[in-house]
Amino acid sequence: MRRTGWVACVGPFLFPWGEAGSRRVYGLVASLAAAGYDVVVASGGPEPLTRTALPGVDGPGSVSHLGLAERPPATAGPIGSSVQTLVRWGERTVRWLDAQPTKPSHVLVHGGQAQYMFHLQRWCRRHRVPLIVDVVDWFNGRHVRGGYLGPLHLSMKLALHHYYPRCDGIIAISSYLEAHYRRSGKPILRVPPTLDVKSLTLEARQTGGDSPPLTLAYAGNPHGNKKDLLGTVIEAVGNVRRDGASVELRVYGPTPDEVRGLFGGRTLPDGVRCLGRLPQAEVANALQEADFTVLIRRPELAADAGFSTKFCESLASGTPVIANLTSDMGRYLRPNLEGLVCRDHTVGEVTAAFRAAAGLTATQRSVMRQAARSQALESFDYRAHAEPLGRFFRQWG
Template sequence: MRDTILLCGGFELDRNGASALRALSIAKLYERIGYRVVVLGKFDTAPGTRANGGHERLLQGVTCRDIRQPCPGRTPRFYPVSAEAIDDVARTTGTHRVRAIQFYNYPARGLVAGLHLCRRIGAAPILDCTEWPRWEGRRFRRNLYRRAGIETRMRALTRVAGNVICASDWFRGRLPRQHTIRLPFVLDTARPEWMKAPLPTRFDAPARFIYSGSPGVGMAKDRLPLIIDALDSLASENLAFQCDILGITRDEYLRDAPQHRRAIERLAGEVRFHGRVSHATSLDMLRRADFSVFFRKPDRVAHTGFATKFVEAHTLGIPVVTNATSDIPRYLTDGKNGFLAPGIAPDQIAGALRDAVTLSPTGRQEMRRVCLAQNAFEMDLWQRDASRFLDGLRGLA
């Protein structure tokens, strides 16, 4: 009986990042459907260096192994170029029990080896593709090699695998002949970290924005410099607000955006930089905010994936101020459960933030009620679609 699914990737399981959160959540979704799941990722401490070996651990109730050395007594080849680690776990589990092997944004060479392994043991391959990144930085050879691998995975290996999890309709539309599911994100909202924010009793204080995350190379990912420009514009209009920025310090910001030194000095009373904080602290501060804010260029990078920032805010009942990328317009109605800028031009970003700042106390309270009443990413809502997807997998023996 093929009752086991292996979920594999280079995500850091201990750090509660977006990739690990997605992997563990999908694993729990599969377990609710009735499958046994083993997640292969990376632990903070490499296996073999822990007192007990550290080859298997339970995280959020999910069985996890370190993909660098998942089984004692074996040191497989590096996972980006080999499927030996996955093969070791499949043998330990029993290859006859493995229904599918899921690869999360997997390096192309290792993925090719993984597809051969699936064919050999009669398991169905599944590709979970949420990233189609742009050229980053100035390291030409690294970028060229990386881009070649990504293009191979997204354009060719998705066709070879036949089964693809897509985070957006945009990407799903580029795989019309494959067996696909649209799965932006799922969360086990029974866990304490996803406890919704209580409805505030007062809305007469200045609007409080929060940005949390890594702005990316050159701060291009979430357009943080454009947000600072917009906030500076609002401050010049004598509009009151507060903005907490998590994930980067003031000095780190100014190192990448020295042209904003005067703006940051002018905004010293409104904008506070907190640097890197734990995921738990980030969620706690998000609960106390009035709006989560980020903006992204509406390109292939943003349309392929789905913003974890939106998922977290939506789940906690916090309105979001952003622009239309990926499938966000499915879940955000401008003026109802957040504000949707028509684009990322400076005046458009400033306009969306101004709408949030000037929303009346009654309007803010009603917007929070709407947000608290819905969560489109609750795991139970996706069980039927996920079950149909798994029932129809291609490539099974």
């Protein structure tokens, strides 16, 4: 496949490689490199203004990374931070684009708020460079600093409703966002979270007996039970253990005090282990050691518009998922294949799912692990999306 140009992938909230904020973007740019594009990821962080090649991407293209320091440093203070984020956000990105000896064939933006999008759209129109936006969230005000009426949330909403529909093309992470932005009349492509599934090595896991002990895992930030209902999961674990089942829940991310707070300050049930934060490189191994990961969310707009990366990472690790269905999870999570489905997010339904999981034999769990891995290879490996993404970008030459 021939090389087709270079893409500037920009955004104020792109993070150093390997952190949570970068994993969505890694999948997209890896697909573009596999389709023949050279991609430069210019994040908003303070990383050095020197391009660093990222290895391990299959295809004729390439991916490199640098930082533009769009985000104010921790030492900036409230006034300096406000000026940078409310007035100047995007100016450094535009200056970097102006300084390139050859203009990019496309600009791909991830997570730009109103001020950032204002500067970026004006530059792209002036230079006749197509601007493609990657939309991954509906931005729930409960999850951002300042709440619903804070300047950050208002800026996000202005970008969602005014700037994003006026981009040249839109990549949507979910069917909900795809349907919403299709009304704009602009070219749109739905791409779920993707990662390098093929290169993820699976460790053999041996379990014996007709009903071996059940190991569950949760990894992430529940945002005080506002996003992931970890308190509900813990309650259900206690219920199943009182039935006499051997169940262990391993919690990665929040501290023990935070986990107890999510459980109303009560003593955690036996079998709940709080293991703290893990480096991203170790998450896959931790997931593989579990029989299931657990993802329980309220069926609200933010959950349906987004798409959990944790879900995709679990299937990629060959670990089935116990979840209630939000967003597009029903496309990939078939009951008793890639995992177990809770009919809703209540304690009763989660408890019933845990009881069913505890009763599965080692053979049944092995079959589900194979189904999870196969689904991830087919649906979430970045290589599977190289051809449709390349075709989408080639609309603009």
